[in-house]
Amino acid sequence: MDAFKFRCLKPNFESERSNDDNFPTATSLEQGCVEDSVGQMYTAFKNRLELDSDLLDELVLDRKMHVAFLKKGLIHLSQSYECLDASRPWLCYWILHSLDLLDEPLTDGDISEISNFLANCQCPDGGFGGGPGQVAHLAPTYAAVNALCILGTEEAYKVINRDKLYSYLLRMRTLEGAFKMHDGGEVDIRGAYCAASVARLTNIMTPALFDGTPEWIVMCQTYEGGFGGCPGMEAHGGYSFCGLAALILLEHAKLCNIQALQRWTVNKQMSYEGGFQGRSNKLVDGCYSFWQGGAFPLIHMVLAMEVDKALSAERWLFNQEALQEYILICCQAPGGGLLDKPGKTRDFYHTCYCLSGLSVAQHFAGGKIGDTFVVGHQKNLLKPTHPVFNIGVDASVHATLYFSALPVPGTSQ
Numbered sequence: 248m249d250a251f252k253f254r255c256l257k258p259n260f261e262s263e264r265s266n267d268d269n270f271p272t273a274t275s276l277e278q279g280c281v282e283d284s285v286g287q288m289y290t291a292f293k294n295r296l297e298l299d300s301d302l303l304d305e306l307v308l309d310r311k312m313h314v315a316f317l318k319k320g321l322i323h324l325s326q327s328y329e330c331l332d333a334s335r336p337w338l339c340y341w342i343l344h345s346l347d348l349l350d351e352p353l354t355d356g357d358i359s360e361i362s363n364f365l366a367n368c369q370c371p372d373g374g375f376g377g378g379p380g381q382v383a384h385l386a387p388t389y390a391a392v393n394a395l396c397i398l399g400t401e402e403a404y405k406v407i408n409r410d411k412l413y414s415y416l417l418r419m420r421t422l423e424g425a426f427k428m429h430d431g432g433e434v435d436i437r438g439a440y441c442a443a444s445v446a447r448l449t450n451i452m453t454p455a456l457f458d459g460t461p462e463w464i465v466m467c468q469t470y471e472g473g474f475g476g477c478p479g480m481e482a483h484g485g486y487s488f489c490g491l492a493a494l495i496l497l498e499h500a501k502l503c504n505i506q507a508l509q510r511w512t513v514n515k516q517m518s519y520e521g522g523f524q525g526r527s528n529k530l531v532d533g534c535y536s537f538w539q540g541g542a543f544p545l546i547h548m549v550l551a552m553e554v555d556k557a558l559s560a561e562r563w564l565f566n567q568e569a570l571q572e573y574i575l576i577c578c579q580a581p582g583g584g585l586l587d588k589p590g591k592t593r594d595f596y597h598t599c600y601c602l603s604g605l606s607v608a609q610h611f612a613g614g615k616i617g618d619t620f621v622v623g624h625q626k627n628l629l630k631p632t633h634p635v636f637n638i639g640v641d642a643s644v645h646a647t648l649y650f651s652a653l654p655v656p657g658t659s660q
């Protein structure tokens with residue numbers, strides 16, 4: 248057995264624990280508790296391996312259980328999901344994207360039924376609401392468009408009223424080029440990303456729609472290097488992903504300080520836990536496997552355009568093995584589904600973003616095509632995700648091809 252195949256078995260692993268015992272704060276105490284529970288998961292895994300070294304492949308992604316959890320969610324949700332009644336297109340997206348990463352096909356009947364449901368969430372004046380009859384909102388609009396592109400049939404694509412979507416996006420635009428999340432709603436960097444993502448996928452992007460948007464987005468980059476939700480706010484992984492992905496979609500990534508963003512993002516991977524935190528001095532969480540981990544392919548793309556000679560041709564600039572260990576050992580719920588950290592309950596959001604982050608950590612697409620790094624069983628390998636849209640690469644290519652044949656609203660193209 249190669250005892251050091253896993254990072255958590257390294258002799259210096261324990262020494263990577265934080266040591267704030269002298270001046271405990273609420274935050275450092277919480278951090279200590281998380282390290283205890285993560286350490287217990289790693290120790291339990293190590294002990295199982297010591298009993299039977301042939302169990303190296305025991306580090307498995309429990310595909311069968313995850314698929315069962317996800318498929319059940321397509322049909323029935325427990326009462327605890329009532330609070331997500333205004334996020335139903337999100338539930339479709341989280342479940343469909345997770346199943347797609349796991350390479351689990353849907354029946355034609357399921358595809359039609361979900362397409363119909365999303366059609367019922369579309370608003371008469373364009374965009375999608377959080378459920379049938381709800382007001383249009385940019386976040387469920389992003390989720391619905393992604394979900395329909397994952398479904399990938401002509402029936403699904405045709406649900407999207409592109410002319411109305413275009414006028415809805417124009418209505419959400421502020422004078423300076425930022426986007427509000429809904430009529431009378433808050434303006435933040437999610438709006439810019441959601442608008443740019445759906446506009447790019449469905450081929451309704453025009454210069455008028457995004458005039459001033461890149462300049463507004465870079466105002467959200469903070470002294471730490473990450474992006475906040477709007478100018479002056481704290482840097483956070485969710486917002487940083489939105490900022491960089493939107494700048495790439497708008498072909499203006501050069502406007503931001505990519506070195507500062509890289510330094511900040513690299514330092515959000517926790518040395519002991521292996522997963523990512525969302526912001527400085529906060530706790531590890533499985534969903535940041537994508538919001539932070541997913542930024543590395545984007546950063547790589549931007550640095551590669553600048554002909555950075557020091558750029559690795561083999562690895563993303565984070566510890567891909569450590570992240571996979573965190574997800575596989577600490578984030579899998581025994582009955583299927585993935586979660587934030589040990590002790591938390593599973594949900595579809597964390598299932599989607601843990602799997603998305605796992606996929607990023609398994610696939611390196613910055614050098615020769617198709618380099619994979621799979622920790623544990625080879626069958627853990629997921630399909631690759633498109634780092635800008637976070638839908639499968641195949642689904643994004645198929646959708647882009649379909650919509651590029653249609654005219655851009657308000658132009659002769």
Ligand SMILES: CC(C)=CCC/C(C)=C/CC/C(C)=C/COP(=O)(O)OP(=O)(O)O
Nearest residue numbers: 386437483485486489525526529530532538
């Ligand atoms: C496309 C789209 C809509 C993207 C959303 C991006 C995203 C996840 C933003 C995070 C927002 C935020 C400030 C969370 C902090 O939560 P917290 O204080 O509970 O968590 P923390 O302690 O980990 O920061």
Ligand SMILES: [Zn+2]
Nearest residue numbers: 532533534587
């Ligand atoms: Zn989370």
